[in-house]
Amino acid sequence: MRHASAWLVLLATVLLTASACVQAVPGNPVAGEAVTRGTVDPGFIRGTDGGPIDRLAATAITDLDAFWQETFPDVFDKPWQPIEGGIYSVDTADPSAKPPPCTEQANDVEGNAFYCPSADAIAWDRAALLPVLQDRFGDTAVVLVLAHEMGHAVQNRMGITPEAERREPQRFPTILTEAMADCFAGTFVKWVNDGKSEHLNIGSDTLDSALGALIEFRDPVGTSQTDRSAHGNAFDRVSAFQDGYQQGTEFCAAMSVENRPFTQQAFTSLDDRDRAGNLPFDEMLENITPDLNQYYQALVTQAGGKWTEPKATPTEEEPDCSGDQGPVAYCPADKSVEFEVEADLPELHADIGDYATGVLLASRYALAAMAAFDVDLAGERAATGALCLAGAYTREVFLRQKGFGLSPGDLDEAVQVLLAYDYAARDATGSTALGPGFKRVEVFRGGVLEGTKACGVA
Template sequence: MRLVSARLVLLAAVLLTASACAQAIPGKPVAGEAVTKGTVDPGFIRGTDGGPIDQLAATAVTDIDSFWQEAFPATFDRKWEPIEGGIYSVDTSDSSAKPPPCTEKASDVEGNAFYCPSADAIAWDRAALLPVLKDRFGDAAVVIVLAHEMGHAVQNRMGITPEAERREPQRFPTILTEAMADCFAGAFTKWVNDGKSEHLDIGSDTLDSALGALITFRDPVGTSANDRSAHGNAFDRVSAFQDGYQQGTEFCAAMTTDNRVFTQQAFISADDRDRGGNLPFDEMLENVTPDLNLYYKTLVEQAGKKWTDPKSTPTEEEPDCSGDQGPVAYCPAEKSVEFEVKADLPELHAEIGDYATGLLLASRYGMAAMAAVGADLDGESAATSALCLAGAYTREVFTRQKGFGLSPGDLDEAVQVLLAYDYAARDASGSASLGPGFKRVEVFRGGVFEGVEACGLA
């Protein structure tokens, strides 16, 4: 978070199409289960060692191709043309390995997977990318990355070629083409989830691990959406994937810089950049609490009800005033918000960032607003409304012109905490919560994009 004196602007921009799409950054392991119902012989892959990683990749590529044999004609009214230039597996630990198209040496592929438009080929690092993704995030991560790269092949068949991008960079910025590829990957994942894939089975319980892998490829915090190599922040990438999952390939294909809004932004002050966009824990609490009171006071009074600031109560242990809500809790009887300041909450703040703290507080203050208007505080519906209200508050601080506002990276921190924890989506008794993380992010996005109208605040 930051204190701002200039307008924060929602940046409309682009999503991804660079050669090297996968440049992983450190993240918390959340490995999921295996997703294969049966494997495919990787003999068609050039450079394969026939091992388990290439078996998984071959299985993914085979079913992704099957998906596009159906989806491409339905979307574009033209026959799907399979990859012509080959599928390449590269052992980047072997200095004698042959380089794939679009590279000069095998080491150029290190840590990457990419689509080469000039050769109509897909390549990946068998040594330092796919096995790392599998170990950290499960089989689904490998599948999603390859589905993304096939999405770039789809774009090439749509006419979104490197030549077109150079000729019309404002029409086809990298951030847009990357978003479109993420969207196509989401549409494919829904097809698998619907049981239409011959060899793959990605259930709802494995989507969180897939998204965990996707956000490791986000741009460094503070990258401008106008950067020619920008691929998107975690929030924008997850949004594109979820849009594809929910809306399908026609929606993805229709993405343009006119209809796609991106939240990625550069730092606007040296101080914010030097802090990495994060306020110290105590300073965050000092600033966010009055801001939340003012925001929810306005909402409640607009609903014709009276708002009284909840008592703000720090505790040394996890609050237990109203069941298990996690390190931040709304206590209906006391009309207070309690937050633990010795262990879990400051640890989340340090591990993920200051908006992990902000989001949890925003959802519990959302509960206080629900209580003020007489809404039910128990059950999954209540948990959903509280999380949505946290999204609506996030929308407010992201777009306001002055005062307390979001820094680059804050929306990514929200995605991370929602995928890993259900604290922001528990009811006031702590007995009901919204899951999985994929669903929590979806509800939060609803509040961010649609505002309080999406949240059912009576």
């Protein structure tokens, strides 16, 4: 979060691009379930060692080709052309490995996967990328990365070529072409999830770890969306994937700089940059609690309700005033918001960032607003409404020109805490929580992009 100083806010598009698309970064290991129904012989992959990671990749590539054989003609009114320049697996740990197209030596691929438009080829590092992704985020992350790269091949066949990007850089900025590729990946994963894939079986319960991988491929915090190499922040990347998953291929193909909102921003002050966009825990609480009260008071009053300001109450242990709501709780009996300041909440703040704290608090203040509208605070509607209103609050703060507002990275912190924890999506009894994380991000994103009209509680 940031204090005063004005910054320009531009809502403009969402996510990923052509060569050197993804690079592996640290993540937490997951015990991901296999997503294949038998595997495909990787013999068609150039440079393959025939091992498990290339068998998984071959299975993904085979079903990706089947998906686009089926889908591309319906959307673009012409047949799908399979990859002509080859599929390449590169052992970057082997100094004698041959380089794939678009590179001069094999180690140019280290930690990377990419689509080479000049050769119409896809390549990946089977030593330092795909197995690392598999270990940290599960098989679905490997499939997602390859689906993204195939998305760039789709763009090439649409006419969004490197030449077109150079000729019209304002029409085809990198952040847009990357968003489109992530969106296409989402359409493929939905097709698999619907049971239409011959060899893959990706259930909804595996999507959270895959989105975790997508988050790790975000741009460094503070990267401007106008940067020529910008791929998107975590919020924008996840948004593009979810839009593809929910809206379909035609929606992805129609993405443009005119119709796509982007949230990625550069730092606007040295102070904010030096703090990496994060306020200290105590300072965050001091600033956000009155701001939340002011926002929800205005929301309730404008709708003709009567607002009662919740008493913001710090506790040394996790609140137990009304079931298990996690480290922040709305207490209906005395209309207060209690927050634990000794362990869990400060740790989330330190581990993820200050807006992890912000989202949890915003969702509990949202329950106070829902109480003013006489909404039942128990059950799925309450859990969903609280999370959506937290997104609507986030939207208002994001759009501010000055005063207390979001810093680059805050929306990413929101996505991270929502994927990892269900605290912000629990009802006021702690007995109902919205899940999985994929769904929590979807609901929160609705509030961010559409405001309170997406929430249906006022």
